Amino acid sequence: xxxxxxxxxxxxxxxxxxxxxxxxxxxxxxxxxxxxxxxxxxxxxxxxxxxxxxxxxxxxxxxxxxxxxxxxxxxxxxxxxxxxxxxxxxxxxxxxxxxxxxxxxxxxxxxxxxxxxxxxxxxxxxxxxxxxxxxxxxxxxxxxxxxxxxxxxxxxxxxxxxxxxxxxxxxxxxxxxxxxxxxxxxxxxxxxxxxxxxxxxxxxxxxxxxxxxxxxxxxxxxxxxxxxxxx
Amino acid sequence: xxxxxxxxxxxxxxxxxxxxxxxxxxxxxxxxxxxxxxxxxxxxxxxxxxxxxxx
Amino acid sequence: xxxxxxxxxxxxxxxxxxxxxxxxxxxxxxxxxxxxxxxxxxxxxxxxxxxxxxxxxxxxxxxxxxxxxxxxxxxxxxxxxxxxxxxxxxxxxxxxxxxxxxxxxxxxxxxxxxxxxxxxxxxxxxxxxxxxxxxxxxxxxxxxxxxxxxxxxxxxxxxxxxxxxxxxxxxxxxxxxxxxxxxxxxxxxxxxxxxxxxxxxxxxxxxxxxxxxxxxxxxxxxxxxxxxxxxxxxxxxxxxxxxxxxxxx
Numbered sequence: 001x002x003x004x005x006x007x008x009x010x011x012x013x014x015x016x017x018x019x020x021x022x023x024x025x026x027x028x029x030x031x032x033x034x035x036x037x038x039x040x041x042x043x044x045x046x047x048x049x050x051x052x053x054x055x056x057x058x059x060x061x062x063x064x065x066x067x068x069x070x071x072x073x074x075x076x077x078x079x080x081x082x083x084x085x086x087x088x089x090x091x092x093x094x095x096x097x098x099x100x101x102x103x104x105x106x107x108x109x110x111x112x113x114x115x116x117x118x119x120x121x122x123x124x125x126x127x128x129x130x131x132x133x134x135x136x137x138x139x140x141x142x143x144x145x146x147x148x149x150x151x152x153x154x155x156x157x158x159x160x161x162x163x164x165x166x167x168x169x170x171x172x173x174x175x176x177x178x179x180x181x182x183x184x185x186x187x188x189x190x191x192x193x194x195x196x197x198x199x200x201x202x203x204x205x206x207x208x209x210x211x212x213x214x215x216x217x218x219x220x221x222x223x224x225x226x227x228x229x230x231x
Numbered sequence: 232x233x234x235x236x237x238x239x240x241x242x243x244x245x246x247x248x249x250x251x252x253x254x255x256x257x258x259x260x261x262x263x264x265x266x267x268x269x270x271x272x273x274x275x276x277x278x279x280x281x282x283x284x285x286x
Numbered sequence: 287x288x289x290x291x292x293x294x295x296x297x298x299x300x301x302x303x304x305x306x307x308x309x310x311x312x313x314x315x316x317x318x319x320x321x322x323x324x325x326x327x328x329x330x331x332x333x334x335x336x337x338x339x340x341x342x343x344x345x346x347x348x349x350x351x352x353x354x355x356x357x358x359x360x361x362x363x364x365x366x367x368x369x370x371x372x373x374x375x376x377x378x379x380x381x382x383x384x385x386x387x388x389x390x391x392x393x394x395x396x397x398x399x400x401x402x403x404x405x406x407x408x409x410x411x412x413x414x415x416x417x418x419x420x421x422x423x424x425x426x427x428x429x430x431x432x433x434x435x436x437x438x439x440x441x442x443x444x445x446x447x448x449x450x451x452x453x454x455x456x457x458x459x460x461x462x463x464x465x466x467x468x469x470x471x472x473x474x475x476x477x478x479x480x481x482x483x484x485x486x487x488x489x490x491x492x493x494x495x496x497x498x499x500x501x502x503x504x505x506x507x508x509x510x511x512x513x514x515x516x517x518x519x520x521x522x523x524x525x526x527x528x529x530x531x532x533x534x535x
Contacts (some may be wrong), residue, residue: 023246039238042245049249068531088256092249099245103238123482130478132393135471144465147528151483154524158517165509179344204253211260215431218267225274 015207022048022200025193033190036104044193046096048201049089050118053081055205056086057121061153064146073220076142079149080132081212087125095120113163118144120159124152138223294501315410318403322411327418336384340377340423347373362435367495370431370439371451372490374424378455379477382420385412386463387472399533413460420452437499443507444498450514451491453525454521458484461525464532487517505509 026044033040060082067075097115098108109115128148135141330336351369355361389395389412398408426447432439459480466475481488494510496502 027246037238039240039241039245045245045249068528085256088252092252095248096245097250099241099248103241120482120485127243127296127478127482130471130475131465131469133477134471136465136470140468143531143534144468147461147465147531149480149523150528151461151521154520155483155486158513158520159489162486162493162510162513165513166489208256208260215260215264215267218271222267222270222274225271225278229274229277 006215008207011203011207011210015204018196018200018203022193022197024195030190030193031187036100039100039103042096042100044197045201046093046100047194048197049096050093051088051198052201052205053090053093053118053121055202056082056089057153057156060086061106064149064153067142067146068150072114073138073142076145077213077216077220078209079142080146081209081217083128083149084123085208087122087129088124088208089201089205090118090125094122094167111163113160116163117156117160120150121156124148128152138220147154212224294429315404315407317402318407319410319414322398322408323414325407326411326415327497330415330419336381337419337422340381340419341426343380344373344423344427345430347376348427348434352434352448357435362437363500364496364522366431366435366437366439366499367492370427370495373427373482374420374448374452374486375455375484377423377427378420378459379480381423382416382456382480383466383473385416385419385477386460386467390467392494395533405530405533406435406526408533409460409464409526412464413456414527416460417452419455420456421449424448424452439499441498444495447491447494447498447511447514450511451487451494451516454487454491454514454518457518457522457525458487461527461529461532464529487514487521490514490517 022044026041030041030044032038060079063075063079064084066072067079070162094115097118101110101115102108128145132141132145132146135144348369349358351372355365355369357365357369389398399405428439428445431437459476462479462483463476466472466479469475490510490513494507494514495509497507
């Protein structure tokens with residue numbers, strides 16, 4: 001593998017800087033939320049990671065389709081990178097949501113549509129990696145992976161829809177708290193922290209995907225060398 | 232203002248989890264790429280040796 | 287390099303073999319589908335291997351639920367739909383796994399792939415026979431459950447919901463079982479792949495059945511019913527489109 005391209009090095013540095021700024025904005029710049037207190041500061045990272053996790057899911061489904069059409073291994077590497085990075089971020093989203101829900105709603109977990117869909121999506125990601133692990137042939141692995149991300153990409157929005165529709169008919173105990181949170185008004189400084197977090201996590205996401213793609217091409221190289229040596 | 236609960240422990244836990252998780256992932260990427268590079272080196276040396284031993 | 291060339295060749299052969307007959311694809315697709323269904327059903331009715339396994343399994347699950355949930359009269363009302371669908375889902379994976387595995391183990395899959403039929407005929411054929419197995423099991427489980435727990439499950443609307451739910455479940459399940467059977471972990475993998483993707487259909491089916499059994503308003507049943515139909519249509523279409531990629535060699 002060639003040494004790191006300069007653009008990637010720059011992106012690394014930029015990622016660290018935006019993460020630092022975003023942390024500062026979330027921790028010190030944004031005012032304390034009155035109802036929920038300090039824990040509300042977790043919200044900025046929660047939204048940032050959720051956005052990136054969703055973005056990765058869409059990217060994965062799209063590159064899955066692109067792989068099936070073009071049969072170009074680069075799309076497969078892109079897809080794996082998107083899924084893996086999203087798995088990490090979605091895990092964070094769920095944990096942060098849980099940490100936030102505990103003091104705000106007095107429960108670690110609610111079967112709210114967003115939380116549940118996030119959890120189901122995370123399970124789809126994990127199933128995706130288990131599927132890939134069980135296949136030796138790289139070409140077949142890529143094909144099956146692409147098909148599965150496509151299925152997941154179609155199923156996840158329906159899951160969200162299903163749970164939301166049912167919740168609107170059957171209001172649950174946390175419904176009130178939920179509505180409160182929906183109304184959570186953001187003042188100017190909060191909005192700055194909010195949008196900067198979205199931006200920061202997008203940059204970090206791109207940086208990590210890039211690294212994961214490079215790792216993927218290393219993996220492919222090892223696989224090819226192994227084939228050559230064993231022949 | 233008077234009834235704002237003190238939830239800073241949760242906040243600290245949240246940020247700690249965020250940084251630890253991202254840190255672990257970056258370390259895992261680094262370790263995996265190191266291992267793969269080492270694999271490539273051994274495999275390439277094996278490949279170099281192989282033609283000689285066959286001849 | 288060579289891989290790419292082979293791929294290219296494969297694709298060319300593929301189009302060559304399909305192209306001349308493409309104008310008669312339609313009747314032959316139907317015929318091929320039914321031939322596969324016929325083959326599966328004939329094999330099944332000779333031994334009842336699959337259906338009997340699914341059936342015994344379902345009954346065991348219901349018995350376990352009985353003790354796990356303490357199904358007394360009050361609880362029964364609200365959990366019947368959940369118990370039924372959990373049973374169907376578990377028994378379904380059992381059947382899906384077995385039906386694809388026999389195909390693979392006896393080398394029938396290769397035979398089917400070599401046969402000059404459209405690949406989608408294989409998908410529809412397998413899906414229809416899987417659906418048939420599931421419906422047979424459901425047709426026996428429903429009266430048994432009705433007798434055991436003294437609830438009347440023989441209602442046309444409930445049967446309709448069960449049919450729609452099973453169609454959606456089998457549509458995805460057939461595709462995923464064709465995938466999981468080709469992996470190293472095989473049987474273990476199918477439920478892990480299938481359940482997260484099938485959650486919408488299972489949820490909607492449970493909600494709709496529950497609504498019917500508890501005598502809810504029609505509007506409340508209508509929403510999950512719509513979702514069931516949407517899910518069925520979308521996933522049959524998607525599975526039909528991508529099945530080629532799953533069986534491709």
